Amino acid sequence: MIQIQVNNKTIEAKPGEMLLGALRRAGIQVPTLCNMEELLPTGACRMCVVEVEGAPALVPSCAFPVREGMKVKTHSQRAVRARKTILELLLANHPDDCLYCPRNGSCELQSLAENLGVRQRRYTGLKSQHKIDTSSPSLVRDPDKCILCGKCVRVCEEVQGVACLDFIGRGSQTTVGTAFNQGLNVSSCVACGQCIRVCPTGALSEQSHFRAMLNAIDDPEMTVCVQVAPAVSVTLGEEFGIKPGADIAGLLNAALRRLGFDYVFDTGFSADLTIMEEGSELVHRLQNGGRLPMLTSCSPGWIKFVEQFYPEMIPNLSTCKSPQQMLGAVVKGYFAERQKIDPAKIFTVSVMPCTAKKFEAGRAEMVRGDMADIDLVLTTRELARIIRMRGIDFNALEAETADTPFGERSSAGKLFGATGGVMEAAIRSAHFLVTGKEMENLKVQPVRGLEGIKTATVKVGEVELNVAVVSGLANARKLLEEIRAGRKDLHFIEVMTCPGGCINGGGQPIGTDLEAVKARMQALYRIDREEGVRVSHANPSVQRLYSEWLGKPMSDVSHKYLHTHYHAREVLK
């Protein structure tokens, strides 16, 4: 450790680190717009400038290495005035439409303008004018609101390994866009939404159209069913000031009933169903010389990634639909039959931590006849917005349970919300399928945690199963390149598009608070520790679905409703 002087106080810094890191640890808040933790600094936005004694000009603290004994002033008049001017210049080329912006209230420019006391338009001039890109089923890009911080470009390339965005042009003409500045729909965008979560402004947001849902709720002839993904109940509370990691599933069920949904289901149920099908598929592939390693298929951004970058590995993907789609399919199949409801009169909504789920729900493979498994997907953020819009006070709600027949889940199904969860649930059930016995210790520690690539060898009966768990598509790319180059030891690989899995999904609250993600993960592990039914195959509702309707995993009915196929995609890549 070395010592540096900041604002006439001595603080500690690690040799070689950038000044900003030391300031943050010491609780000194210097604003940033382009800084991304764990990635190299670019120094693009200049908001973090500070005065360093002896330096000829202000320096960006994000990209300025610490030096023993250096003297720093972070909030001198000169530094603060410079930040304010930088911000005013950004605002001079920003549409003044905060009241109509999807990021009204969560915009970093807005809060900086408040913090720095901007009260006048000191600079005026021509503003850039671009078309809004609404071509993607999941995302909206409004380049007029872009401040060129480059975070979306970097998350897309460095974290997700997709790189559909880059800077185009130069100087005052610079924009962020796709190859040939075309719509996201023809680009290699996988709709993961990580760019939305890092964008400081409203330049990136999700496609949000829920009037059809509100109309269906108001229509007495329609039965409106909603499902909630495992990662949502441990996250949504943060939108209402509840601390990260609190599981509010019960309150959430109550809130959804207040909103007027007729049936509240849990995607954890169909996560269990996925395990039954996917686990059986894995065992089948292992026993019959099928294509290995088998790749999970729950995460729709990942599916599109394989379809466009690794089409030769499409046969490795599990044919199982994702839990979202499975639940939609059984609602419009089994549930409609059982309740004697015309499936055309059922409207299925899902609440997902994900923007790619919007893309998935619209895939042609997910529509039977003219009936979609899922009619509408809401992100965690959108649900929070609707709850506020309808004036529902979380503090005044009593916890309620979800509805039969799809409200019951095992804790294994709940684990789907974190990276490694699908794998852990699958191992538990595969062990039972192969040996007829439960594992002695259900916890599979090596597949837990936030690490990007995890591998483990698990003994399932006589078989040594080599598994890998990957989250963040740049990590997936690394592993797939190894497989392309001839790596052959792996049998089963779980891939989640977003780093950390759905708890850090592109539809989750804005911002990248790693501590919050860890708390959400611990909440899922706590649920798994404390609940009684911890294996998917023991979910009584799943067992009943098989006995009454599906027969057995991989049956003809299963194939009709719960399995799908994929196809190579030509995109600009």
Place this chain on the structure above:
Amino acid sequence: MSQTTASAGPGATPGSDDKLAHVLATFPEAKREYLIPILQAVQESQGFLSREAIVRIAGHLGLPASKVFGVATFYNQFRFQSQGRFNVQVCRGTACHVKGSAAVLNAVKRGLKVEPGQTTRDGVFSLEVVACIGACGLAPVITAGGDFHAAVQPDKVNRILQSYRKRAADDAA
């Protein structure tokens, strides 16, 4: 380089394969520092950077198409449409600026209905803005098809353009 990333993708049009492949073959190694030399060589050979070329250069180097497009658009030297029969250069150097070249450029843009870097639909004109063509004594100056036009005033622009339109029409007849 694998098959999939080297394939031409949706920007591809059949026919022009060989010329491009020939240029790429002179840079056999997939190193990203070859990007700009490759872009220059392809423009040299084809006159401009087509979509197909950009997608295939990206595949060749294992870079995202967005990045190749981003780099190419950063530099003024690259164009993305084939040049017109007459390439019009408007000088925006200091001397020409002082003599009113901004208004001249606007007049040319209005006359041709294109922006700098673009080519008219009929393929007769392309428009290019240059920093200084070293003819400051003639300011403001434009060139068309290699001919210099000195002391151009905005109201003269249409007459100049018209003379080239006529030449193109005469040639066609």
